[in-house]
Amino acid sequence: MCVMMIPNLKSIDHIHIAVIDRSVSEKWYERVLGLKRIESLVFWSTNGGPLTIGNESNSVHLALFENTKKKISSTIAFDTSAQEFLGWHVHLSDELEQQVKFVDHDVSWSMYFTDPDGNPFEITCYEYDQVKQAIYSSR
Template sequence: MLSLGKIDHIHIRVKDVAVALKWYQRVLGLAPDARYKTDGAHNNAMLANASGNVRLAISEDADAAPSDAQGAVAFVVGGQDFLEWIDRLAVERVTNREGQTIARDSVHDHRFFCALSFVDPFGNPYEIVSYDHTWLVGKLKLGGQLAV
C-alpha cells in the first residue's frame, strides 16, 4: 500500500522574513539550513532545528494574514522540556492568540496530553504538546480540568 514517510517541512507565510528569522532563531532555536539557497527572486528561508528533524519554510508575503480557520503547527516534547518551553516563551514575552503573555497558567489540560498555544509575531499559530500528562498535572497542579 502506498503511504507517506514523514513531513519534510511546513510552509509559513510572514510579512517580514528578516524579523521572522530573528524570532524563530531566538525563540524556537531554529536556524537557516545552509543546504537551501534562495534564488534572489523570492525572500524565503528554510529553518531547521539542530537535529534537522523539524523544518519550517519561511516565505515572505506582504499580504500574509493568519486565518482563524488555520490550524496550528504542533511540536511534541517530553514533560520536563514542556516546563522549560513554558519558561522560555514567558521570558521572550511570546503571546497567545488573545494577546496574553505565555505563563504556566496558559497550559491546556486535554486529559491525556497538555498543550501550550502561542503565535509568532505575524499571528501564525503554534502548539507545544506533551503526553507526559500525569507528571505535568502534578507539577503544574492543573486539577484535571479539560480545556475546550
C-alpha cells in the first residue's frame, strides 16, 4: 500500500449561506458585519448561483444562496494552489473510492464532496489557467 502525503489547504475560501431573501440578507451582512458584494464575482449570482460578499481585506467570503425550498446546510470551501488542487483530486478519489469531478466556474475550479454525515465540502482554486492546462493535457 502506497502512503501518499495529504495535499495542503491554504485557507477557508468561502462558506455557503442559505438565505430566504438575498437582497435583505446582503444589506444585513453589509450593515452588521461590513461585508460587501465582490463585484468581480457578481456574474455567479444569476440563475440560482451565489452572491459572494466579503470584507475589505478580501480575507472573508460568504456565498449567499437564495434558498426557500431546500433544507438549509452550509458548505465549507477550502482554497488551495493549482498543484495542491490536483493533488487533492488524486487524494479524494482514492480516499472516497470514487472519481471526484472537476467543476469549472469560469474563474475558478472546484471539487465537491461530503463527509460520512452528508455535510458538504468544497476545495477550490483560482489559479484557473494552470488547472485547466493540467486537466486538458492529461486527457
